Amino acid sequence: WRNFFLGSELTRGPWPLRRLDIARMKETADRELRRMGITLDDLEQPVGTLSGGQRQCVAIARAVHFGARVLILDEPTAALGVKQSGVVLKYIAAARERGLGVVFITHNPHHAYLVGDHFGVLRLGTLELSAARGDITLEQLTDHMAGGAELATLKHELSQVRGVELDALPEDLGDTFPEGTT
Template identity: 55%
Template sequence: MSTAADPTGSAPVLELRGVTVRFGSVAALSRVSLALRAGEVTCVLGENGSGKSTLVAVLSGLQRPVEGELLLDGQPVRLRSPQQARSRGIATVWQDLAIAPLMSVWRNFFLGAEPTRGTWPFRRLDVGRAEEIAGREMARVGVTGLDPGQPASALQAGERQSLAIARALHFGARVLVIDEPTAPMTVAQRALVLQSVVAARDAGLAVLFVTHSPQYAHLVGDRFLLLGGGRVAGDLTREDVDLEDLTRLVAGGDELSLLTGHLRAAHPDR
């Protein structure tokens, strides 16, 4: 099932066309197409094994498809590594986010790109400016009253995700891929992550948010991509579905089975 043409008429920043990824004889993704537009949140939902993690790996440069293509600003591109993806403005916030726990928040924010002052050979870190920037950018995504000099180990799970999103915003990402964290979170911590997602969208980024929760998806999503068995089972907008509809579809009820059945009937080779 697919939606009508995009009403805004905006061209995708990043697009997948007919992407297939195989592990041996198993197709983890099968002819998946997806368009990510600036200022829009696309939520990806599906059960375990539906292909969500493989999709993240493709977008982040960890996995190369065997079929199909990726287009950045309408031009074909091959992402051979996460470093190359980042250099092209595609930032990924990983499910199991790694930080350096004994380093400060501002150190984790900059990760080798710290501001300096003075000229060589007397150049040195500008700690004051680094703390000011880190604190300001964290507040931008909803984390206020934070001491940037505290160890990163003091951050809650939601704050760690917000830190990674704030960093991507500051360093000029155009596409933000967020793989929902597996760490247990309180409602307040999840609210921080969702607030950061909205901040990224409002800053004009094209956001892909992978989640298992239709409730969270419907709070922030503009579009919803439903995956089942590595295939696109639904490509919907907020105008297509309300929360009840989305919850029923994600639960794998009769509607999702019907969508998948129609897809396979129309494309038996998938």
């Protein structure tokens, strides 16, 4: 509840005797978190002890409560495990369903495709792709995000340097070469 109201604390009483309205802040934080489907066992728990997914969810619920109309989320799932990422993606979708605009910045095409309605891919500050969900497949989105033509050029260059044919080079270049080779 402290983090939820940080900088926007509720108070009660006349000015020189004004004090924090802790009970109302706890009730409001709990209600708003539950509206987003977030249930925390202990509202007194410091936000630093929450999981990464729970922290992201508290931030989303806070923004919704205080009237944000647009959420800009920069890599909110980057340092999270699979389960925590799923929880955050669920709350991103819930925020979108509540009418908020969501700009979700990610390097993970699977996460983007799960919650996105429209996709934009930037490369060196230039918009390389702008497509509605119905106009692009996950595979096409992945190809654009992975570099598409740049990846094909890299495969060709690597085949010349190594002297081997790398047409079937997988997307994850790290799995291609034996450990200890470059």
